[in-house]
Amino acid sequence: MKAAVYDSASARAEEWLNIEERPKPRLEGGEILLKVIACGVCRTDLHIVEGDLKPIRPRIVPGHQIVGEVVEGATTELPAGTRVGVSWLGGVDGNCWFCRHDMENLCDHPLFTGYSFDGGYAEYVRVRADFAIPLPEGLEPIQAAPLLCAGIIGFRSLRVAGVERGERVGLFGFGSSASLAIRILHAWDCEVYVVTRGEAHRKAAEASGATWVGAEDAKPPSPLDRAITFAPAGKVVVHALSTLRKGGVVAINAIHLDQMPAFDYDTLLWGERQLRSVANVTRQDARDFLALVRDLNFRPTVTTFSLEDANKALSAVKHETAHGSAVIVL
Ligand SMILES: [Zn+2]
Ligand SMILES: [Zn+2]
Numbered sequence: 171m172k173a174a175v176y177d178s179a180s181a182r183a184e185e186w187l188n189i190e191e192r193p194k195p196r197l198e199g200g201e202i203l204l205k206v207i208a209c210g211v212c213r214t215d216l217h218i219v220e221g222d223l224k225p226i227r228p229r230i231v232p233g234h235q236i237v238g239e240v241v242e243g244a245t246t247e248l249p250a251g252t253r254v255g256v257s258w259l260g261g262v263d264g265n266c267w268f269c270r271h272d273m274e275n276l277c278d279h280p281l282f283t284g285y286s287f288d289g290g291y292a293e294y295v296r297v298r299a300d301f302a303i304p305l306p307e308g309l310e311p312i313q314a315a316p317l318l319c320a321g322i323i324g325f326r327s328l329r330v331a332g333v334e335r336g337e338r339v340g341l342f343g344f345g346s347s348a349s350l351a352i353r354i355l356h357a358w359d360c361e362v363y364v365v366t367r368g369e370a371h372r373k374a375a376e377a378s379g380a381t382w383v384g385a386e387d388a389k390p391p392s393p394l395d396r397a398i399t400f401a402p403a404g405k406v407v408v409h410a411l412s413t414l415r416k417g418g419v420v421a422i423n424a425i426h427l428d429q430m431p432a433f434d435y436d437t438l439l440w441g442e443r444q445l446r447s448v449a450n451v452t453r454q455d456a457r458d459f460l461a462l463v464r465d466l467n468f469r470p471t472v473t474t475f476s477l478e479d480a481n482k483a484l485s486a487v488k489h490e491t492a493h494g495s496a497v498i499v500l
Contacts, residue, residue, distance in 0.1 A: 173292035174480035176218065176232055178225040186219035187232070187291065187480050195288070195296040197243045202299045204238030204254065209290035210316040211235075211475075211483045211496040214258070218285055219484060226286050233290030233498070234258040234283035235318035236297075237311035245299055253311065254302035255460060256290070257318045258282055259450055261298045275326075275450035291480050293500055303456045306464040316470050316495030317463060320347045322451045323423060324398075325459040328354060330448045331396040331421035335359055340390060341380075342410045343400030344371040346470070346495065347423065351398065352378045353466050363390040365409070367401075389413055398423055404430040407445070408438065416441035423448050474499045 171194050174187040181187070197203055215232040217223045236256040244250040261281030262269050268276040283289045283297065305314055324347035333339055336359045341348045344366040355362050356379060364375035367386045375383045382390055386409075393415035399406050402424045408431055410420045422445070439445070471494025475483035479498075486492035 171293040172477055173231045173288070174233075174477060175229055177229050178221065179228060181219060183220075184485055185481055186484060189478055189480070194294050197296055200299055201243055201296045202240050202245070202248060202302060203242035204236065204256070204295050204297060204302070205241045206236060206238045206290050206293060206295055206500045207253070207311040208237045208315040208500065209233040209235060209498045210318060211487050211498060212258075212319045213487055214319070215284065216484055216488050223285065230285065231288035231290075231292050231295075232284040233292070233295075234260070234285070235315050235497075236283065236290030236295060237305065237315045237318075238290070238295060240302075241294070243296075243299065248299055248302060248304065253305040255305055255314055255318050255456065256283055256295075256297050256302055257322060257451065257456055258284075259453075260287060260301050273452075275452045275455075280450070291477065291498060293477070301453065303453060303460060306461050309460060309464040312472060312474070312497060312499065313469050314460060314463065315497050316472055317350065317459075317468075318456075321350055321463070321470075322456050322459045323448060324348070324351045325354065325462070326451045326455045327351070327398045327421045327423040327448045328396075329455070330446050331398055331419045333358065333360065333396050337361075337395040338363065338381075338390075338392060340365060340394040340397035340410060340413055341375075341400070342366070342397060342406050344368075344375045345400060348398075348400055349374060349378060350468060350470070352380065353468055354462060357462070357466055363394060363413075365390070365413075394418060396421070400424065402426055403428055408433045411438045411443060411445065414443050416443065419444045419446060421446050421448050470495055472497045 260283035262277035263279040266278040361381040364380045397410040473492040
């Protein structure tokens with residue numbers, strides 16, 4: 171089979187991956203073999219091939235937004251031919267404190283697809299059967315693949331913020347994750363208030379039917395029940411906090427923040443306001459999210475690449491030249 175391989179010892183900028191012929195993976199217990207149909211390209215893949223994320227293995231096939239078809243190791247739940255999605259969380263130990271308390275997203279010994287083990291930039295990939303989520307009927311591979319990372323995390327952010335039907339929700343930042351979140355929030359009859367820096371993002375928010383749209387430091391006209399921040403900037407988090415009613419929640423959808431500025435406890439956090447981060451996702455988040463995407467008939471804008479052009483796909487993500495999400499199609 172063909173695979174795009176990152177070798178941490180020899181990779182060069184813009185030529186991070188080599189296309190190689192290698193034997194199809196052999197399965198071990200509890201695994202299935204997927205014939206890859208599509209694999210979304212995520213910014214994390216770029217962090218891996220640029221060495222920003224320390225290599226776990228010297229050679230790795232990236233790719234953690236995989237849609238594939240079961241071709242070996244079929245089970246009763248996943249018969250041969252079943253189309254499944256696989257995301258960043260590719261395995262957990264199942265017995266740490268967090269796993270035993272229904273918080274597998276916080277597992278002490280997680281396995282990450284395309285980082286701990288070979289991912290989906292290949293014709294075939296082996297994955298744990300219990301981490302392959304069947305695609306709901308009617309959901310197309312190319313529609314699902316680019317949503318399997320940031321999309322699910324955006325959805326989890328709404329859960330972490332505790333959004334309830336009909337509430338006032340603020341989105342701070344309006345990139346691809348937020349443009350999907352607004353669709354979900356409208357399906358839940360929420361009013362959506364968007365605060366974002368870029369003129370183009372504000373126009374996009376207006377076109378998506380936001381109740382109110384404001385620039386960077388603007389304050390929504392009414393206090394918000396929930397807010398989700400997407401920018402990796404601590405001052406955005408503090409600004410979001412200042413827009414909440416008592417008891418409101420800010421969910422921070424960022425792995426990294428530049429810094430958290432000092433803020434006034436008495437006016438901003440007092441009154442049982444909450445500040446929460448969002449870390450990884452659970453399989454249940456993935457299942458619920460995919461069903462919702464199908465019901466909303468959400469179709470992300472994608473630019474497709476062949477496996478041979480995997481470097482071009484990564485480059486398009488790096489330089490933000492792809493129209494919509496970059497997806498490798500096999
Ligand atoms: Zn665990
Ligand atoms: Zn990702």
